[in-house]
Amino acid sequence: MSYIRAVRPDTPRFDPLELARKTEELVCRWSDGHCLRKYTDFYVVGVYQGIATGYVVGCNLRCVFCWSDYSRDYPELYGEYYSPEDVVRMLRSLCRDENVERARISGGEPTLCQDHLLQVLELVEKTPEIKTFLLETNGILIGSDEAYARKLSQFRKLVVRVSIKASTETKFERITGAQGKFLELQFRAIRNLLKHGVETYVAAMTDPRLMTPEERRLLFEKIAEIDPALAQVLEEERVDPYETTIHRLTLAELDLEF
Numbered sequence: 001m002s003y004i005r006a007v008r009p010d011t012p013r014f015d016p017l018e019l020a021r022k023t024e025e026l027v028c029r030w031s032d033g034h035c036l037r038k039y040t041d042f043y044v045v046g047v048y049q050g051i052a053t054g055y056v057v058g059c060n061l062r063c064v065f066c067w068s069d070y071s072r073d074y075p076e077l078y079g080e081y082y083s084p085e086d087v088v089r090m091l092r093s094l095c096r097d098e099n100v101e102r103a104r105i106s107g108g109e110p111t112l113c114q115d116h117l118l119q120v121l122e123l124v125e126k127t128p129e130i131k132t133f134l135l136e137t138n139g140i141l142i143g144s145d146e147a148y149a150r151k152l153s154q155f156r157k158l159v160v161r162v163s164i165k166a167s168t169e170t171k172f173e174r175i176t177g178a179q180g181k182f183l184e185l186q187f188r189a190i191r192n193l194l195k196h197g198v199e200t201y202v203a204a205m206t207d208p209r210l211m212t213p214e215e216r217r218l219l220f221e222k223i224a225e226i227d228p229a230l231a232q233v234l235e236e237e238r239v240d241p242y243e244t245t246i247h248r249l250t251l252a253e254l255d256l257e258f
């Protein structure tokens with residue numbers, strides 16, 4: 001498979017598990033028993049009342065509304081490798097210096113390079129400055145591998161936010177560029193996480209410019225089927241007009257009229 005960049009309407013639908021493996025080859029590497037991953041930056045942002053954020057490179061979806069920078073599409077060109085120790089040291093310093101207690105990895109898909117993430121989480125558990133670690137994920141890899149959810153369940157500071165992209169396979173293809181059948185893995189991720197007792201909540205892209213009322217109703221139904229309490233607190237996302245977002249929407253031939 002050639003590497004998938006931003007998708008156009010005629011881009012062949014891809015397998016996001018295969019794209020995950022391909023991306024991992026570009027953004028992860030081993031050194032002295034540590035799994036390193038590429039990051040472009042570390043900073044504190046105002047969301048969640050302030051959260052130290054490691055901006056990671058690489059994702060296994062190609063959402064048309066994605067705000068991540070161009071490292072998502074050209075991971076080989078961006079970022080530098082950081083060990084789990086480096087990452088937690090950076091996050092800890094940010095928490096201490098800017099008086100925040102939360103940390104996360106954002107910008108790409110943090111569940112790629114599983115060993116890196118698990119090593120980061122192990123270190124976070126021993127870092128008093130970080131009280132909560134938020135894992136924002138599309139869930140595809142956790143849905144495809146229940147053992148991943150079981151491994152995550154050992155971390156007491158972890159909260160997982162699964163971001164659902166669509167409620168039908170057709171819309172999932174249009175929004176993410178991936179084959180529709182893989183939508184199911186997003187929902188299975190929630191099930192796997194709950195089964196293993198991981199604190200989890202759900203967000204979804206319900207922007208009415210991308211999701212019809214009927215699709216939104218179906219989404220809430222599917223989440224409620226898993227756990228009615230999750231549907232009640234579902235976080236609804238909207239598309240923001242970042243430069244990268246507009247570029248990707250244009251390539252996908254979607255005009256959202258900001």
Ligand code: SF4
Pocket residue numbers: 059060061062063065066067068072107108109138
């Ligand atoms: S929105 Fe999230 S899941 Fe979608 S392409 Fe961007 S980083 Fe990946």
